[in-house]
Amino acid sequence: MTDNRNCDVLVIGGGPAGLAASIAAHDAGADVLLIEREQRLGGILKQCIHDGFGLVRFKEKLSGPEYAERFIDEFEKRGITALLQTFVTDVKKTADGFETVVVDREGVHTIAAKAMVLATGCRERTAKQVSIHGTRPAGVFTAGTAQNFINLCGQMPTKKCVILGSGDIGLIMARRLTLEGAEVLGVYEVKPTPSGLARNIQQCLRDFDIPLYLSHTVTRVFGEDRLTGVEIAKVDENMRPIEGTEQYLDCDALILSVGLIPENEISETLGIEIDAATRGPRCNKDQETSVPGVFSCGNSLQVFDLVDYVSDSGELAGTNAAEYAKGTYDPSDKPRVPVPLEEPAGDMAPNQMVCITCPKGCLLTVDREDDGSITVTGNRCPRGELFAINELTAPKRTICSTVRTAFPETPVLPVRVSTDIPKEKIFDVMNEINKVCVTMKVSRGDILIRDVLGTGADVIATSDLLQPDA
Amino acid sequence: MSGTNEIRRVQRKLNKTFGNAVTAVREGDTIRVSGSLPTWEDILKACNMAVSKDKRRVHVVNDITLEGAEPIPMRVPSVRDDALDGKHVDVLVIGGGISGTSIARELAKWDLDILLVEKEADFALQASGRNDGEVHPGIDLGKGSLKQKYVLEGNHMYDRVCADLNVPFRRIGQYACFTQGYLRPAVTLLALWRKYHDGVTDVKIVGKEQLLRDNPTMNPDFAFAMYNSSAGIVSPYNLTIAYAENAAQNGVELSLNTAVLSMDTDGGAITAVHTNRGTVYPAVVVNAAGVFADDVAGMAHDRFYSIHPRRGTDTIQDVKSAKIISTIASIIEVNKQALTSHTKGGGLMQTAHGNVLAGPDAVECREKEDFSTRPESIRTIYQKQQKTVPAAAPRDIITYFTGVRAPTFEEDFVIEWGRNCKNLYHVGGIQSPGLTSAPAFALDVAKDVAERIGQTRPVSKNERFDPHRKGIPELCKMAPEERARYIAENPDYGVIICRCEEVSKGEILDALNSPCCPPTIDAVKKRVRPGMGRCQGGFCSPLVAQIIAEHEGIPMTEVRKSSEEAVLFYGPTKGGGPHD
Structure with a gap:
């Protein structure tokens, strides 16, 4: 055992939850220490290179790395200490707080803290947890793992795949794989309604003519070494496969987006009560768990659909943990009410569309009047009307992707277009992006292609990944 | 009974069941059964009819062809x-x-x-x-x-x-548990016979009270159990x-x-x-x-x-469910259905790594390498094992697999x-x-x-x-002081790659450097367990693939899950960069 620390x-x-909590706790006057098991801060946002983050908080459409790095900048500006590549092996309650045992490259350390914030995120439900049977070949991936392979490792995990589950990561991956040249045969959802946000159904599936099959599931996987196909079946109202509806699909991968499970192994070590419905700790309004002094936030508390809410929950937990540490915390006796998720997408009439401007995903009804004018209803803000009119006249989209780099330890760097481009130019612009190879250590916001294909949009780096101290 | 008489009797039985479709011939110490039958079940039935009383010396050879079916060839590696x-x-x-x-x-x-x-x-x-x-x-x-x-x-x-x-x-003992108290005298006699005649010296009968005191999670309806500490x-x-x-x-x-x-x-x-x-x-x-x-x-x-291949499927539950069983146990059902059924639900046990394993079932199959799993196996296993430990639950399953006996x-x-x-x-x-x-x-x-x-x-x-093999140190099982000593020697032991099973980069490299480890995701997983936990490799597989690529000096694209054909990647995105 080497040096011990206090905080x-x-x-x-x-x-995002832990970063927000650290910043808030620091700002509330606490001495904060953050532990991260990976080499870099940012959590899952590092691989979420698509846009749509920060609309609530920053009123901007940021990519995951951009959103995370804004918080990392704030974190570093305050001089808060982060212990990277550090793993918690044990936590226990002591007379005056908590003792956490961690391992890192230097050895085993003990950290004494007055209060704790658990921001351990969530994990993906796996194939066996949704009762997928058949063989066990290579080529069955959770959407998050496939996303890591493409966006961080720069490796193509499939050429032709089926996606099971219409969770947001599955929808995002359908688009991402398509942009990278893979064929997505369809997204299959066991429930009668899609799970992901309506805007993602629109911009990730409909935009690319990827079919969504509701009340369908994958019943079997084929292939001895690499996956060679899957069996699809319709399901009844109890989500059980209907005999005789089986259909074989030739493909090389099955990508699963079948739910997220809060990771609460550390909470369980501390004996924290877990809520059976959210699978996160049972908390009061301040996000204090059943063990006084331990606060929970982010996706380990409840699986949120927007990162903006994750950050909010981190700030609340961080502030209250700081108060607790200072001895000024006055616990709420009201239970926490989980943040409601956005409504799932419903059926659409031919004159309807989903506004993709923000995560609300309003269902717009668009009618052309006899005089040629357009009336839009169903929008909850003026941006909806503008979106609908643009969709009918000159639809525009954003592109988020990666470029190759000359640095083997960082094979790809996330990029996006600085402003929306004409929808019909998506694949042409992708072509231009695919030609780029970054040979210099560029920064977030640096322009990699100016005015790509005369669209007026630049292709910009969205991460400081190549910066020496990143 | 002479071999000639035995074979005549077998042939009569075969004729009665299958007409003249099947012939049994005694050739030295083998009984060759030939002909053709419409189903695999029929073939098994015919061969089982031909089994000799002298099982140590005389064996049945199955030469019956399955009508309309081609033989299934053994899978051969492509190299x-x-x-x-x-x-x-x-x-x-x-x-x-x-x-x-x-x-x-x-x-x-x-x-x-x-x-x-x-x-x-x-x-x-x-x-x-x-x-x-x-x-x-x-x-x-x-x-x-x-x-x-x-x-x-x-x-x-x-x-x-x-x-x-x-x-x-670990010798964790095995319980064969009975709900029917009236069977106790008969089972006791069997236990005595096994002990004194067959040399199974560790057997004893355990009453309800002791059984449930030592194993409070077991079915409260158990009346007694036969226990083997070995x-x-x-x-x-x-x-x-x-x-x-x-x-x-x-x-x-x-x-x-x-x-x-x-x-x-x-x-x-x-x-x-x-x-x-x-x-x-x-x-x-x-x-x-x-x-x-x-x-x-x-x-x-x-x-x-x-x-004749016989499939068996086992399920593995999260280590968190280890509290439901610390031993090996199964309900023994003595009823008409259990005695005539060809499938069984195996047992329930804590594994060497602290998971809970339920199974295996037993299903005859024609294909020798049919390692696929089926939902009905899981149902069969849990229907039975929930009668051993009611808290055994399919929702705690993290994986399942099939073997062929x-x-x-x-x-x-x-x-x-x-x-x-x-x-x-x-x-x-x-x-x-x-x-x-x-x-x-x-x-x-x-x-x-x-x-x-x-x-x-x-x-x-x-x-x-x-005779001694040096194993790979298991850091997560060590006391903090010992663990710190190992990390001081090799800092890679302090870099955790698999969060569920707490496996370090050092252990993964040890596996890759061990005497006969193929540089694949599955081979590393078998040796030091990254990917064996509740996320099933979702988080660590990209990292393990990177470590393998680095260790072998190969591009990541060339890393395999197991065999040469078990590819993970179809090449770098966008055709790769200058270093691909």
């Missing part, structure tokens, strides 16, 4:  | 080279399961040239890696069979073998790999991705063995080919028994020299309790083979034989 608030997890 | 071509060895061991690796390791105690070939991309990829890992007490076997002889000998050897090979082994648990693939590593350490050559395709024979002896990697010239061949043992026997014109129709091991081939030694029909028995029969097989070679030239002991 007021120990934050476990360096994703 | 074709001459890596082994022209090699002369004293012993060729066919099969890298528990039988083949344990025999190879015991053979290494003599001064012999030994080559072991395995057609899969790693050891223990068939039955030896797809079973429950129980070290059996032998309570279900009566005297007279090879199974019974070796299960008792093998069980006693486990502490020593696992200590030498540095493989975790039952234990081991990781079957870790033990197989450990045997392979120790064999390699002691000079045995191991060749993966190597399938035996055919043989040349002359004068009742094998002269050459053709593989996908060249022709090998062995003095003696050991047939430890699992479900393919009868096919290998056929290549040497010595097919005097038949294997290799029984003969006599349901016993075949461990003997060939009957029509002088230099072929059969280790066939190895199914449960094969894992328990292997350490014991490996000693006998190795001794017989060494003696046989000793008839042609002097064979001395291998003076340099080292």
Whole structure:
């Protein structure tokens, strides 16, 4: 055992929740220490290179790395200490707080803290947890793992795949794989309604003519070494496969987006009560768990659909943990009410569309009047009307992707277009992006292609990944 | 009863059931059953009818064809080279399961040239890696069979073998539990018979009170149980790999991705063995080919028994559910349905790694390599095992897998020299309790083979034989002080790659540097467990792939899940960068 440390608030997890909690706890006057098991801060956002983050908080459409790096900048500006590549092996309650045992490249350390924030995120439900049978070949991936392979490792995990589950990551991956040249045969959802946001159904599936099959599931996987196909079946109202509806599909991968499970192994070590419905700790309004002094936030508390809410929950947990450490915390006796998720997408009439401007995903009804004018209803803000009119006259989209780099330890760098481009130019612009190879250590916001294909949009780097201290 | 009378009676029974479709002929000590039948079930029924009373000597050979069906060929690795071509060895061991690796390791105690070939991309990829890992007490076997002889000998050897090979082994005991109290006198008599007649000395009867006191999670309706304290648990693939590593350490050559395709024979002896990697010239061949043992026997014109594959599926629950069971247990249902049913729901146990395992079931199948799983297996297993421990729940399952057993129709091991081939030694029909028995029969097989070679030239002991294998340290099991010492020596032990199983980069590199580890995701997973936990490799597989690529000096695209065909990636995105 080597050196031991002390702090007021120990934050476990360096994703968006942990970063927000650390910043808030620091600003509330606490001495904060953050523990992150990976080499870099940012959590899952590092691989979420698509846009749509920060609309609520920053009123901007940021990509995941951009959103995370804004918080990392704030975190670093304050001089808060983060212990990277550090793993918690044990936590226990002591007379005056908590003792956490961690391992890193230097050895085993003990950290004493007065209060704790658990921001450990969530994990994906796996194939066996949704009862997928058949053989066990290579080529069955969760959507998050496939996303890591493409966006961080720069490797193509499939050429032709089926996606099971219409969760947001599955929808995002359908688009991402398509942009990278893979064929997505369809998204299959066991429930009668899609799970992901309506805007993602629109911009990830409909935009690319990827079919969505509701009340369908994958019943069997084929292939001895690499996956060679899957069996699809319709399901009844109890989500059980209907005999005789089986259909074989030739493909090389099955990508699963079948739900997220809060990771609460550390909470369980501390004996924290877990809510059976959210699978996160049972908390009061301040996000204090059943163990006084331990606060929970982010996706380990409840699986959120927007990162903006994750950050909010981190700030609340961080602030209250700081108060607890200072001895000024007055616990709420009201239970926490989970943040409601956005409504699932419903059926659409031919004159309807989903506004993709923000995560609300309003269902717009668009009618052309006899005089040629367009009336839009169903929008909850003026941007909806503008979106609908643009969709009918000159639809525009954003593109988020990666470019190759000359640095083997960072094979790809996330990029996006600085402003929306004409929808019909998506694949042409992708072509231009695919030609780029970054040979210099560029920064976030640096322009990699100026005015790509005369669209007026630049292709810009969305991460400081190549910066020496990143 | 003479063989002639027996075969007449068999033929009468066959005729009664199948008309004249099937013929049974006695040829020496085999009963060859031939003809053609419409279903696999019929074929099994016909062969089972032909089983002799003299099971140790007389075997059924199944030559019945399935109407309208082509034979299913053995899967053969795609590699074709001459890596082994022209090699002369004293012993060729066919099969890298528990039988083949344990025999190879015991053979290494003599001064012999030994080559072991395995057609899969790693050891223990068939039955030896797809079973429950129980070290059996032998309570279900009566005297007279090879199974019974070796299960008792093998069980006693486990502490020593696992200590030498540095493989975790725990004697956690086994309960056979009964709800029907009135069966207690009969079961007690059976236990006494097993103890004093069959040599199962650890058996005892445990009453309800003690059973539930020691195992509070068990079914409160249990009236009593038969208990064997010698039952234990081991990781079957870790033990197989450990045997392979120790064999390699002691000079045995191991060749993966190597399938035996055919043989040349002359004068009742094998002269050459053709593989996908060249022709090998062995003095003696050991047939430890699992479900393919009868096919290998056929290549040497010595097919005097038949294997009929029987699938079994096991489920693995999250380590969090370990609190529901600390031992091995199963309800024993004595009723009409249970006695006539061909499937069974196995048992429930805590594994060597602290997971909960439920299963296996038992389903006859035609295909020898049908490792697919089916939802009905899971249902069968849990329907039964929830009666053992009501808290056993399918929702805690993190994975499941299927293995294929290799029984003969006599349901016993075949461990003997060939009957029509002088230099072929059969280790066939190895199914449960094969894992328990292997350490014991490996000693006998190795001794017989060494003696046989000793008839042609002097064979001395291998003076340099080292029975000890150095395992890979398991950092997460260490006390903090010890762990810190290891990390001080090698900082990679402090970098956690697999969060669920708490596996460090140092341990993964140790696996890649171990004596016979293929550089694949699955091989590393089997040896040091990244990906074995609740996220099933979702988080760590990109990192493990990177570590493998770096260690091997290959692009990430070339990293495989297991075999050469089990590709993970179809190349870098956008056609790659300058370093691809």
